[in-house]
Amino acid sequence: MNSAQIEIQLIASLVAIACAIPGTFLVLRKMAMISDAISHSILPGIVIGFFITQDLNSPLLILLAAFTGIITVVLVEYIQKTGLVKEDTAIGLVFPALFSIGVILIAKNANDVHLDVDAVLLGELAFAPFDRLFIGGTDVGPKSLWIIGSILVITIGLLLAFFKELKLSTFDKGLAASLGFSPAIIHYGLMSVASVTTVGAFDAVGAILVVALMIAPAATAYLLTTDLKKMLWLAIGFGVLSAISGYWFAHWLDASIAGSITTMLGFIFLMVFLFAPSKGIIAVMYREKQQRTEVSLLTFLLHLKNHTEERERHVNHLQEHINWQKVRAKTVLDLALKNNMIVLNKNIVSLTKKGDTFTSKAIDYIITNEDAQIEDMKDDFFLFRG
Numbered sequence: 001m002n003s004a005q006i007e008i009q010l011i012a013s014l015v016a017i018a019c020a021i022p023g024t025f026l027v028l029r030k031m032a033m034i035s036d037a038i039s040h041s042i043l044p045g046i047v048i049g050f051f052i053t054q055d056l057n058s059p060l061l062i063l064l065a066a067f068t069g070i071i072t073v074v075l076v077e078y079i080q081k082t083g084l085v086k087e088d089t090a091i092g093l094v095f096p097a098l099f100s101i102g103v104i105l106i107a108k109n110a111n112d113v114h115l116d117v118d119a120v121l122l123g124e125l126a127f128a129p130f131d132r133l134f135i136g137g138t139d140v141g142p143k144s145l146w147i148i149g150s151i152l153v154i155t156i157g158l159l160l161a162f163f164k165e166l167k168l169s170t171f172d173k174g175l176a177a178s179l180g181f182s183p184a185i186i187h188y189g190l191m192s193v194a195s196v197t198t199v200g201a202f203d204a205v206g207a208i209l210v211v212a213l214m215i216a217p218a219a220t221a222y223l224l225t226t227d228l229k230k231m232l233w234l235a236i237g238f239g240v241l242s243a244i245s246g247y248w249f250a251h252w253l254d255a256s257i258a259g260s261i262t263t264m265l266g267f268i269f270l271m272v273f274l275f276a277p278s279k280g281i282i283a284v285m286y287r288e289k290q291q292r293t294e295v296s297l298l299t300f301l302l303h304l305k306n307h308t309e310e311r312e313r314h315v316n317h318l319q320e321h322i323n324w325q326k327v328r329a330k331t332v333l334d335l336a337l338k339n340n341m342i343v344l345n346k347n348i349v350s351l352t353k354k355g356d357t358f359t360s361k362a363i364d365y366i367i368t369n370e371d372a373q374i375e376d377m378k379d380d381f382f383l384f385r386g
Helices: 003-028 032-041 043-053 059-081 087-109 117-122 125-130 143-171 173-178 183-222 228-253 257-275 281-306 317-321 326-338 353-368 371-381
Strands: 132-135 138-142 342-345 348-351
Touching: 003 032, 003 125, 003 138, 003 143, 003 183, 003 228, 003 257, 032 043, 032 059, 032 087, 032 183, 043 059, 043 087, 043 183, 059 087, 059 183, 125 138, 125 183, 125 257, 132 143, 138 143, 143 173, 143 183, 173 183, 183 228, 183 257, 228 257, 257 281, 281 326, 281 348, 281 353, 326 342, 348 353
Parallel strands: none
Antiparallel strands: 132 138, 342 348
């Protein structure tokens, strides 16, 4: 592994970390698409900054691009607060307009300058090590590494300084305001960090990968935990894992590094989406099946409670009266026996004392509809726990 490969992976990892931090809060605030809006709408800021300085490496480009990102957020919120359109519609109105202005400015005034739309949107990590930073004639490494590294240090510093305020304003704006925090200032501060991070990562990875790194790791972490600190660490871990594995995947395929990293982000999200312990598709399907079985068992017990005649309590009558298939009837019967809710004597089903008490409580719950009561019933009778 040569130095260029190490630098590429290091830059990709730093971009992943820098994007994961604001991305986590964007996902929690249900503002994931605002990152896409910012990544496109800051183009006019970059173009205007170039017109002023005539230098693509000027820090003014980052400042003006970040300012344009904040303007994007302000415009989106202003349009949304009118109540005439929703947030997604407002985003769809604002960022194409600003992005188009940037494209027109490039087409009319910078045709002969290396400031094209493809470079802004796609980026290329493979070229990042060739754009070096020299201080006093000494090569100190790729410019992208220093730019994104500086942004990351600032981002971490702001996160540590304002973590409590960010957490509070994210989950309860009303409480934050009552405690003296300004949710608006925190919000625009977060948007500023997202804008600066997006611009800083442009030259190395491009807007498409920035959006992917800002949202996908955070969305993946969201499926695994409800703890904010754990979510931040998981998002960072997924981002770095995708950056490094994506690079080697691209190396193996001889393909685009940005495309491969995005592919790995999608693959990791898909795995978690399917297999997450509590929010994954398989876990949700299992719980839904369990709940259907729970309803079936309760229906069965209520049927026994309401009928004392043997004909109504015969095993075969389940299929006739309740209209269950044989497999479903056997599943419910076995579950009731397992939980000591019934006894079976010559194919005649009877409620045990435990089953009778449980069913009486269930009837009370149906009448009162108190949520705490059904949970109490499960704790008392250990339903579905063995």
